[in-house]
Amino acid sequence: MDQRVTRTVDPGAVRISMLLHALLGVNSLLLKPGDTEKLFRMVCDRLVASGCYSAAWVGLIVPGNFKIVPFASSGLEDASWKSMEVTWDNSPYGFTPAGKAIKARKACVMADAATDPQVTQHWREMCRQKAYQSAAAFPVIVNGDLHAVLELYSGAVDGFGREEVDVLASVTANIGLALELAEAEIKRWESDRALQAKLDDFKAMTAGVVKAMSSLVDIIDPFTTGHQRQVAGLACAMAQDMGLPAEEVAGIKVAGLLHDVGKIAVPAGILRKIEALSEEEMSLVRKHPLVGYDILKNIDFGSPVAEVALQHHERLDGSGYPFGLRATATCLEARIVAVADVVEAIAAQRPYRQDMGLAKALEEISRGKSVLYDPWPVDSCLKVFNEKLFSFDHPDGPAEPQDPQNLAV
Amino acid sequence: MDQRVTRTVDPGAVRISMLLHALLGVNSLLLKPGDTEKLFRMVCDRLVASGCYSAAWVGLIVPGNFKIVPFASSGLEDASWKSMEVTWDNSPYGFTPAGKAIKARKACVMADAATDPQVTQHWREMCRQKAYQSAAAFPVIVNGDLHAVLELYSGAVDGFGREEVDVLASVTANIGLALELAEAEIKRWESDRALQAKLDDFKAMTAGVVKAMSSLVDIIDPFTTGHQRQVAGLACAMAQDMGLPAEEVAGIKVAGLLHDVGKIAVPAGILRKIEALSEEEMSLVRKHPLVGYDILKNIDFGSPVAEVALQHHERLDGSGYPFGLRATATCLEARIVAVADVVEAIAAQRPYRQDMGLAKALEEISRGKSVLYDPWPVDSCLKVFNEKLFSFDHPDGPAEPQDPQNLAV
Numbered sequence: 001m002d003q004r005v006t007r008t009v010d011p012g013a014v015r016i017s018m019l020l021h022a023l024l025g026v027n028s029l030l031l032k033p034g035d036t037e038k039l040f041r042m043v044c045d046r047l048v049a050s051g052c053y054s055a056a057w058v059g060l061i062v063p064g065n066f067k068i069v070p071f072a073s074s075g076l077e078d079a080s081w082k083s084m085e086v087t088w089d090n091s092p093y094g095f096t097p098a099g100k101a102i103k104a105r106k107a108c109v110m111a112d113a114a115t116d117p118q119v120t121q122h123w124r125e126m127c128r129q130k131a132y133q134s135a136a137a138f139p140v141i142v143n144g145d146l147h148a149v150l151e152l153y154s155g156a157v158d159g160f161g162r163e164e165v166d167v168l169a170s171v172t173a174n175i176g177l178a179l180e181l182a183e184a185e186i187k188r189w190e191s192d193r194a195l196q197a198k199l200d201d202f203k204a205m206t207a208g209v210v211k212a213m214s215s216l217v218d219i220i221d222p223f224t225t226g227h228q229r230q231v232a233g234l235a236c237a238m239a240q241d242m243g244l245p246a247e248e249v250a251g252i253k254v255a256g257l258l259h260d261v262g263k264i265a266v267p268a269g270i271l272r273k274i275e276a277l278s279e280e281e282m283s284l285v286r287k288h289p290l291v292g293y294d295i296l297k298n299i300d301f302g303s304p305v306a307e308v309a310l311q312h313h314e315r316l317d318g319s320g321y322p323f324g325l326r327a328t329a330t331c332l333e334a335r336i337v338a339v340a341d342v343v344e345a346i347a348a349q350r351p352y353r354q355d356m357g358l359a360k361a362l363e364e365i366s367r368g369k370s371v372l373y374d375p376w377p378v379d380s381c382l383k384v385f386n387e388k389l390f391s392f393d394h395p396d397g398p399a400e401p402q403d404p405q406n407l408a409v
Numbered sequence: 410m411d412q413r414v415t416r417t418v419d420p421g422a423v424r425i426s427m428l429l430h431a432l433l434g435v436n437s438l439l440l441k442p443g444d445t446e447k448l449f450r451m452v453c454d455r456l457v458a459s460g461c462y463s464a465a466w467v468g469l470i471v472p473g474n475f476k477i478v479p480f481a482s483s484g485l486e487d488a489s490w491k492s493m494e495v496t497w498d499n500s501p502y503g504f505t506p507a508g509k510a511i512k513a514r515k516a517c518v519m520a521d522a523a524t525d526p527q528v529t530q531h532w533r534e535m536c537r538q539k540a541y542q543s544a545a546a547f548p549v550i551v552n553g554d555l556h557a558v559l560e561l562y563s564g565a566v567d568g569f570g571r572e573e574v575d576v577l578a579s580v581t582a583n584i585g586l587a588l589e590l591a592e593a594e595i596k597r598w599e600s601d602r603a604l605q606a607k608l609d610d611f612k613a614m615t616a617g618v619v620k621a622m623s624s625l626v627d628i629i630d631p632f633t634t635g636h637q638r639q640v641a642g643l644a645c646a647m648a649q650d651m652g653l654p655a656e657e658v659a660g661i662k663v664a665g666l667l668h669d670v671g672k673i674a675v676p677a678g679i680l681r682k683i684e685a686l687s688e689e690e691m692s693l694v695r696k697h698p699l700v701g702y703d704i705l706k707n708i709d710f711g712s713p714v715a716e717v718a719l720q721h722h723e724r725l726d727g728s729g730y731p732f733g734l735r736a737t738a739t740c741l742e743a744r745i746v747a748v749a750d751v752v753e754a755i756a757a758q759r760p761y762r763q764d765m766g767l768a769k770a771l772e773e774i775s776r777g778k779s780v781l782y783d784p785w786p787v788d789s790c791l792k793v794f795n796e797k798l799f800s801f802d803h804p805d806g807p808a809e810p811q812d813p814q815n816l817a818v
Contacts (some may be wrong), residue, residue, distance in 0.1 A: 181441075
């Protein structure tokens with residue numbers, strides 16, 4: 001487009017065309033939420049680069065006072081505009097186009113800067129020095145609140161045509177809309193962060209309550225203190241080695257921590273008995289999977305925690321309890337915890353079984369592999385100890401003597 | 410702007426001006442994520458309304474095949490365009506401007522529809538019937554993927570100037586950007602929903618584990634079954650009556666459910682003893698607040714749950730246990746639970762105390778008000794029973810006899 005030629009034939013249409021073409025790239029900037037200052041500077045630059053205006057600036061409206069704070073500009077080379085007193089109150093400083101546009105909440109055009117009676121001498125002098133003949137200002141309204149103001153200067157008297165003002169008002173309206181979107185996005189991110197933090201709190205709380213609940217069994221049955229914690233640790237290491245997904249490993253941790261919770265119903269006298277248990281006492285002990293299941297069954301852990309409590313004493317060949325279920329009738333998690341449970345119970349270095357220990361424990365699961373115990377977790381358990389050098393952590397030290405018969409109960 | 414006059418002087422600039430002005434309102438539509446079909450229809454309408462084009466349509470590109478699916482249009486009154494075979498493969502149907510624009514991933518102009526050798530007879534006939542002389546098409550690319558195509562028809566041969574094609578390409582690029590934003594927003598909403606669902610799961614899980622943990626005390630001390638649950642219910646009703654915020658009421662519920670968890674460490678024989686307890690036995694019972702605190706202290710409930718377990722037997726005048734703390738040294742939650750605890754223990758309709766009941770319970774807290782018990786929760790408790798008709802719910806029925814001396818332990 002050749003300005004020289006077109007200007008002579010239809011200045012109005014050509015100006016609008018120049019202006020709109022210059023603004024076209026602004027859309028993509030509006031669509032990308034980001035740096036407000038960069039956005040306003042870009043808008044000012046585009047408007048001045050269109051050739052339609054001598055200069056442009058944007059001022060922010062700060063809640064709580066009437067000052068207009070200089071924010072971005074184009075075509076105003078010296079920094080003096082930043083120190084210019086512009087307000088939107090009813091003082092003499094409040095009647096620049098910007099001040100008037102804010103008060104009216106709509107576009108304001110000053111057709112001849114030299115003759116307007118309302119503006120201060122200082123503002124008029126600035127226009128005279130820079131050869132600005134007319135000016136226009138447009139408020140930027142965000143969610144109904146005055147947010148900023150755009151002021152434009154033209155080198156011609158009556159430099160803002162009516163259609164042109166419509167276009168500029170539409171542009172500032174779009175900027176307001178884009179800022180609303182940006183604000184909405186920020187709010188969404190904030191609520192997202194808050195939600196995530198809340199989720200983390202609940203995760204920690206749930207983990208804490210599970211751990212506390214697990215510790216209650218240690219109080220009831222102090223001779224096997226830490227048993228559930230150790231089983232949980234080993235079962236997790238096995239599950240990881242088996243390549244189970246992270247959520248399932250997490251579920252197995254909870255299941256390990258709570259698999260013996262039903263012991264709470266076994267009379268303490270039986271749990272702490274040194275002598276061999278009678279048939280009747282043994283049958284009370286063997287109820288703990290059922291009791292545990294009852295305690296846990298209504299909690300939606302998102303993993304079979306109650307089922308593990310119920311099935312961790314079942315054996316592949318149906319020789320386990322409480323139901324004598326065979327392999328296919330139990331969940332994999334229960335078969336994993338069953339192996340970890342046996343190993344921890346045998347390996348635990350308790351005074352009365354100093355002859356035993358880890359080697360005997362691994363011997364037991366190797367011997368029972370595919371008969372009593374699922375071969376997959378058995379192999380994994382052997383690998384976890386022999387290759388990955390897993391070891392139980394016994395910060396509470398060895399527990400008090402207990403009848404060997406009660407092992408792995 | 411008067412078309413008749415300006416067209417004679419500078420058709421190029423005027424067309425661009427008309428076009429851009431028509432498109433200005435599209436921005437605000439792009440900024441508001443929403444209905445894609447409405448957006449495309451609006452764009453087609455605006456383009457045709459600008460007076461620059463005879464018709465416009467948008468077709469969607471569906472993954473997995475080469476068909477272009479009719480989606481929105483303007484200026485195509487009959488429905489025949491919807492049945493028009495348009496593809497972007499290498500068959501004869503794939504060489505309309507739309508098909509070519511998609512294959513090239515850039516704007517494609519057909520300067521003279523009547524003479525172009527590549528298009529099918531059917532497409533050429535359509536142009537002839539509708540007096541379309543030229544056409545152009547623009548791909549809409551979203552996140553690097555072909556999403557749609559815009560095809561425009563002009564009544565003039567060579568109807569698409571170079572600058573005009575730039576403007577239209579920029580508009581379709583903006584539409585692609587807006588769709589990317591809309592897609593990002595949908596993904597954010599989805600992740601938000603997923604996060605919220607996960608949070609709800611964890612809330613339910615935590616509540617379930619707290620309830621299960623609370624029920625363990627019922628197993629250990631079956632003579633006061635449901636005591637913690639009843640205290641939690643009453644304390645919540647009181648806290649609500651006192652106008653405490655919802656999170657604090659929720660915290661008091663958890664505290665009520667767990668305040669006696671330390672009883673787990675009291676030998677069952679003592680808890681179930683019918684006869685009066687010895688001094689030594691009593692001192693064991695009086696350890697339960699300390700044990701409960703130890704069990705709960707490391708869990709961040711976001712409310713003083715462990716503190717309530719520790720302080721619910723303290724009394725205003727320092728006559729309570731374990732520390733003999735006075736009012737100001739205990740938390741409000743503990744003073745609320747203390748009142749609910751005493752009332753439930755006395756009011757519980759157990760066979761051996763049929764003479765007692767609610768009246769006696771309320772008499773006790775009234776008598777102890779401001780001496781043993783914080784007057785605020787006492788007044789609230791009286792109000793909750795007398796005015797709000799609160800009642801304990803005892804679905805488990807009356808419990809077995811127990812020594813009165815053990816009340817409220």
